[in-house]
Amino acid sequence: MSIEATDEVLAGLEHWRGIPAAHQPTWPDIEALEAVTSELREWPPLVFAGEADSLRAKMAAAARGEAFVLQGGDCAETFAESTADRIRNKIRTILQMAAVLTYGASVPVVKLGRMAGQYAKPRSSDLETRDGVTLPVYRGDAVNGHAFTAASRTPDPERLLRAYHHSATTINLIRAFTQGGYADLRLVHDWNRGFMSNPAYARYEVLAGEIDRAMRFMDAAGVDFDALKTVDFYSSHEALLLDYEAALTRIDSRTGDPYNTSAHFLWIGERTRQADGAHVDLLSRVRNPIGVKLGPTTSGDDALALMDKLNPEGEPGRLTFITRMGARKIRDVLPGLVERVTADGRPVTWVCDPMHGNTITSPSGYKTRELATILDEVRGFFEVHQALGTVPGGLHVELTGDDVTEVLGGSEEVDDAALASRYETLVDPRLNHQQSLEMAFDVAEMLRGN
Numbered sequence: 001m002s003i004e005a006t007d008e009v010l011a012g013l014e015h016w017r018g019i020p021a022a023h024q025p026t027w028p029d030i031e032a033l034e035a036v037t038s039e040l041r042e043w044p045p046l047v048f049a050g051e052a053d054s055l056r057a058k059m060a061a062a063a064r065g066e067a068f069v070l071q072g073g074d075c076a077e078t079f080a081e082s083t084a085d086r087i088r089n090k091i092r093t094i095l096q097m098a099a100v101l102t103y104g105a106s107v108p109v110v111k112l113g114r115m116a117g118q119y120a121k122p123r124s125s126d127l128e129t130r131d132g133v134t135l136p137v138y139r140g141d142a143v144n145g146h147a148f149t150a151a152s153r154t155p156d157p158e159r160l161l162r163a164y165h166h167s168a169t170t171i172n173l174i175r176a177f178t179q180g181g182y183a184d185l186r187l188v189h190d191w192n193r194g195f196m197s198n199p200a201y202a203r204y205e206v207l208a209g210e211i212d213r214a215m216r217f218m219d220a221a222g223v224d225f226d227a228l229k230t231v232d233f234y235s236s237h238e239a240l241l242l243d244y245e246a247a248l249t250r251i252d253s254r255t256g257d258p259y260n261t262s263a264h265f266l267w268i269g270e271r272t273r274q275a276d277g278a279h280v281d282l283l284s285r286v287r288n289p290i291g292v293k294l295g296p297t298t299s300g301d302d303a304l305a306l307m308d309k310l311n312p313e314g315e316p317g318r319l320t321f322i323t324r325m326g327a328r329k330i331r332d333v334l335p336g337l338v339e340r341v342t343a344d345g346r347p348v349t350w351v352c353d354p355m356h357g358n359t360i361t362s363p364s365g366y367k368t369r370e371l372a373t374i375l376d377e378v379r380g381f382f383e384v385h386q387a388l389g390t391v392p393g394g395l396h397v398e399l400t401g402d403d404v405t406e407v408l409g410g411s412e413e414v415d416d417a418a419l420a421s422r423y424e425t426l427v428d429p430r431l432n433h434q435q436s437l438e439m440a441f442d443v444a445e446m447l448r449g450n
């Protein structure tokens with residue numbers, strides 16, 4: 001039997017249209033946009049409501065300290081790079097990190113890709129000027145092209161259809177890799193052994209040796225590794241383009257409740273988190289687990305207003321606060337926020353994004369971040385939660401599985417001169433494969449209280 005949504009629920013899903021929405025593209029042809037969204041409404045969901053429900057339960061476990069969330073992927077996915085190799089490398093990196101963190105945390109790691117839909121970006125400025133020529137800024141492949149020409153930078157709603165297709169092929173490959181044997185723990189462990197064979201990482205030898213012994217113990221004790229071959233791997237992106245997100249919002253026939261079927265987990269960005277804003281309104285009406293980015297200016301009242309809107313009943317796992325304070329501020333700003341939220345009593349899952357508060361311009365002019373500063377914010381996150389007796393529930397990272405040079409530092413040091421050699425991101429700098437694994441070893445030590 002299929003349960004239909006009530007008229008009130010259906011009307012509610014249109015409510016955001018009456019509220020000004022920040023960071024939406026100026027589409028030149030509204031009729032073309034409407035034609036695209038009507039088409040999208042007819043296309044199949046990319047994820048299923050039941051999967052979003054199981055992720056919600058896992059996010060709830062992370063809030064209680066019974067799991068740890070690892071959310072990672074590009075700042076902005078691109079159509080050109082949604083290739084099998086790039087996707088596989090990202091999945092492999094996240095699985096490698098997860099294996100190390102599982103050992104460090106002694107709890108399951110909830111794996112969430114910033115993948116299969118991360119195609120739209122909020123930007124600081126609407127315009128970009130190069131050599132005296134001013135054009136609209138690049139807003140992600142779902143909106144316009146990165147090439148600096150008027151034609152490419154004009155928002156084109158047909159790109160929403162391409163974003164859907166690239167999301168579908170990406171999630172298809174994610175499902176194939178994570179259900180088809182590629183996630184075999186023995187294989188993942190061997191990849192990490194390869195990483196450790198580089199003398200640059202000698203300082204992680206003790207931890208790596210322990211993991212190795214744990215694997216041999218499991219083997220000797222008769223653990224069925226074949227049964228561990230498949231892992232749950234969820235998709236997520238910033239719910240920014242409301243026309244797209246609304247078109248992928250569907251009624252779950254099991255319950256009559258709306259779900260956003262463009263991804264398992266959606267988050268609201270720092271720039272669009274106004275409690276009375278259109279983004280919060282639309283996401284308040286779907287049942288998926290939801291995140292909100294909280295920057296250093298977030299007040300306790302802001303956080304409580306978001307809880308009132310997005311999780312009034314205090315359902316476990318429904319709401320994640322992804323803090324991105326900056327390494328210099330986190331120890332000052334986070335405690336007050338955590339105390340206010342904790343005093344309220346409704347649960348939230350606390351996740352640390354150590355990327356977005358630590359962006360700098362290098363002397364040679366690249367938008368970059370330093371690995372040491374990123375790790376310092378994660379350390380601050382753990383310190384604050386440990387001091388307050390609350391739970392550091394996870395990590396949110398911009399990373400790639402490739403050997404790019406976008407973030408400074410690491411044991412195989414990337415310096416300012418090296419940034420030019422493989423700086424490929426179109427928006428924010430990502431940890432490369434080695435830096436990501438180094439972070440995992442470092443955070444595993446933090447999780448164990450070292």
Ligand SMILES: O=C[C@H](O)[C@H](O)COP(=O)(O)O
Pocket residue numbers: 075121122123124125356427428
């Ligand atoms: O990913 C986050 C933001 O979209 C990004 O940092 C904005 O970058 P900008 O300040 O270059 O516009």
Ligand SMILES: C=C(OP(=O)(O)O)C(=O)O
Pocket residue numbers: 075122238268269270271293324356428
């Ligand atoms: C836009 C992003 O972050 P924030 O909203 O925290 O600035 C992002 O995660 O890429």
Ligand SMILES: [Mn+2]
Pocket residue numbers: 075076356398427428
């Ligand atoms: Mn970013």
